Amino acid sequence: MKKIKKIILKKNKSKIVSLSVYSKNTARIADKFCDLVLVGDSLGSVLYNYKSTKEVTLNTMIEHSKSVRQGIKKSLMVVDMPYNTYRNPKEALKNVKKVMLKTKCEAIKLEGGSKIKAVIRVLVKNNIPVMGHLGVLPQTDKSFKFKGTKNVERLKILKEAKLLEKLGVFSIVLECVETSLAKLVTKSLNIPTIGIGASNNCDGQILVIDDLIGLNPISLRFVKKYSNIAKEISKAVSNYSKEVRTKKFPQKKHSY
């Protein structure tokens, strides 16, 4: 609970740095610089090439989260609950308890607003820290077009954000939300918003590690590539390949 409070207290003070990672070695690096580390179900498309996150299973999330846990010491570790694992309060409680027990994460994230009201209520009642997710909802949305151009849509997102806060979530991810709406939602809440494609009006930001380091070849408008790690890996693998073929590697020092 201490780590959750720390995140909430950052609102209006300092930006919350978050990253979505899937394994120990990247988690270890993220942990040095981030306040919050998410094991995102985006791993379905980023790692497994699934058409949507709908195909991600609870066990896949648990195994990746167990790996991530090994790399996290100080940041808040949040795990995404995959599609169809929180369709009703009973199912949600059973699956969330399993995830928390097996992965030792400190919080979970769920996508949606009023439709999962009863689920959030039960989890919060059981002292489980819940992170919300509004805007584009990859688990259920048919289109990934950014949200907030139409007035009905704007009012719905604002209303749902207020509802999530009232239900007791400690923070909300805003995914692909129009700039002025992200500002309005952020200003209307006492809990922090974490944006991805939702402008710098949010209390924090989140990106997927593979996108940020330039490992994922897919380019999205809201991603800034801070390095081109794919090029570095290519260089290394190419050198390795040349040296094996020319018998330059392994040398005596690499042998027993």
Ligand code: KIV
């Ligand atoms: O699955 C994920 O990685 C996410 C973040 C992008 C917010 O939900």
